[in-house]
Amino acid sequence: MQPTSDLEVPQLKAKTFRCMGTVISLTVPVAPGKGSAAGELALTAAAAAVERLFRELDARFSLYRPESEASRLARGELQLRAASQDFRDRYAEAADWRLLTEGAFTPERPDGVPDLSGLVKGFAIKEAGAALQALGHGDWCLNAGGDVLVAGSPIAGGQASWQAGIVDPQDRRTLIAAFPLGGSTAIRALATSGSAERGDHIWTSGAGVSTFRQVSVAAADIVTADVLATAIVAGGIPMLNRATSGWDVEVLAIRNDGGILATPGFRA
Amino acid sequence: MRIRAVVSATLASAGILIAGWQSGTHVADTASATGTTAGPASAGSTGAGTGTTGSAGSGAGSSSKSSSGSAGSSAAASGSTGSSGASSNAGGTFAGDVVQTRFGSVQVQISVTGGKITDVTALQLTDEDRRSVQISNRAAPLLRAEVLKAQSANVQTISGATVTSSAYLTSLQAALDAAHL
Numbered sequence: 001m002q003p004t005s006d007l008e009v010p011q012l013k014a015k016t017f018r019c020m021g022t023v024i025s026l027t028v029p030v031a032p033g034k035g036s037a038a039g040e041l042a043l044t045a046a047a048a049a050v051e052r053l054f055r056e057l058d059a060r061f062s063l064y065r066p067e068s069e070a071s072r073l074a075r076g077e078l079q080l081r082a083a084s085q086d087f088r089d090r091y092a093e094a095a096d097w098r099l100l101t102e103g104a105f106t107p108e109r110p111d112g113v114p115d116l117s118g119l120v121k122g123f124a125i126k127e128a129g130a131a132l133q134a135l136g137h138g139d140w141c142l143n144a145g146g147d148v149l150v151a152g153s154p155i156a157g158g159q160a161s162w163q164a165g166i167v168d169p170q171d172r173r174t175l176i177a178a179f180p181l182g183g184s185t186a187i188r189a190l191a192t193s194g195s196a197e198r199g200d201h202i203w204t205s206g207a208g209v210s211t212f213r214q215v216s217v218a219a220a221d222i223v224t225a226d227v228l229a230t231a232i233v234a235g236g237i238p239m240l241n242r243a244t245s246g247w248d249v250e251v252l253a254i255r256n257d258g259g260i261l262a263t264p265g266f267r268a
Numbered sequence: 269m270r271i272r273a274v275v276s277a278t279l280a281s282a283g284i285l286i287a288g289w290q291s292g293t294h295v296a297d298t299a300s301a302t303g304t305t306a307g308p309a310s311a312g313s314t315g316a317g318t319g320t321t322g323s324a325g326s327g328a329g330s331s332s333k334s335s336s337g338s339a340g341s342s343a344a345a346s347g348s349t350g351s352s353g354a355s356s357n358a359g360g361t362f363a364g365d366v367v368q369t370r371f372g373s374v375q376v377q378i379s380v381t382g383g384k385i386t387d388v389t390a391l392q393l394t395d396e397d398r399r400s401v402q403i404s405n406r407a408a409p410l411l412r413a414e415v416l417k418a419q420s421a422n423v424q425t426i427s428g429a430t431v432t433s434s435a436y437l438t439s440l441q442a443a444l445d446a447a448h449l
Binding site: 177240 | 433
């Protein structure tokens with residue numbers, strides 16, 4: 001951290017765990033003067049609650065687990081109408097998104113198998129955020145494989161926003177942009193989808209190759225950000241324009257040739 | 269969808285204007301000199317199209333283009349009335365009511381020459397309210413140098429396309445997390 005004159009430098013503490021094929025990080029500010037042991041304990045408890053939530057959802061929705069409800073549906077052993085309420089709720093939510101995005105986001109693989117992986121991670125982040133609030137945590141940053149939801153500030157009890165960097169898809173060791181989350185703004189979530197990374201989770205509408213290599217969407221809630229980022233990668237320019245006109249979001253979209261399309265919120 | 273909303277709001281606004289302008293011509297005598305001398309402000313003057321059609325009177329209005337009706341009041345027809353002369357075939361510019369749409373406030377101005385609308389321009393498409401900024405929220409081409417920038421030293425988290433557990437190990441987020449463990 002580089003020292004700045006009038007800004008406090010955030011003192012942060014993080015916990016990570018693996019789930020859903022990626023790594024989830026929970027970061028919280030260290031309250032000054034507070035005993036580090038108490039802070040450590042609170043963070044450990046919070047991370048455990050988040051992890052439990054992710055694992056429950058993964059156990060039900062993962063297509064990588066042969067015993068999951070999703071896998072049983074995919075194999076035809078279970079009918080959707082006989083599925084659990086949780087599964088049907090998420091399927092209904094995903095189907096709503098398919099309507100709202102005019103098909104750019106879809107809860108099904110091309111072979112017709114229900115695939116809610118495009119929704120479940122965002123939903124898990126949202127639920128984890130609700131759990132953290134319920135546990136009384138006002139300042140935190142939850143990052144699940146590059147999708148981010150924050151609350152409050154990186155300074156305990158402060159007003160400053162969290163600063164999120166966005167990876168440059170052409171050089172993953174560098175950042176192409178930054179975006180402030182939380183603090184005094186209502187925008188708390190930032191999700192990024194790519195056409196190159198895990199091709200298994202975005203089904204492009206039509207046979208075409210995506211126009212965009214990477215799309216980041218900042219929104220008030222993580223499910224909207226995540227779904228729209230996925231939908232824009234899949235649906236190209238028309239979906240980008242639908243998203244910016246229909247939702248209160250900021251978008252940074254990077255074309256395959258490296259060109260950038262961005263809403264005013266991403267302009268320096 | 270938004271375009272449609274704006275267009276319909278614009279049309280509605282224009283319609284109100286035309287109605288107001290027409291009624292204005294009829295009641296030109298009673299004109300109730302509200303907007304005339306006061307210059308650009310004319311706050312509070314609600315009545316749509318209260319006169320100013322011919323009524324040479326002021327001349328003050330001619331230069332000021334009724335910069336975005338201040339108090340949100342319709343500021344109807346506070347505009348310039350052209351020069352004094354054109355009484356018979358009314359001409360000039362007329363600002364419409366501020367119409368609230370789901371994308372924010374919209375206000376249009378029409379220019380009338382020889383009794384015909386010759387131009388419709390938007391005076392107000394946005395206001396301070398965040399949602400309405402969206403009216404110009406279309407994603408536009410941006411150079412890399414124009415994007416909101418950050419050094420990895422002053423961000424607290426990293427957003428990127430989903431990284432696998434193994435790719436995470438070499439990611440910037442992993443470096444950040446390691447620094448905070």
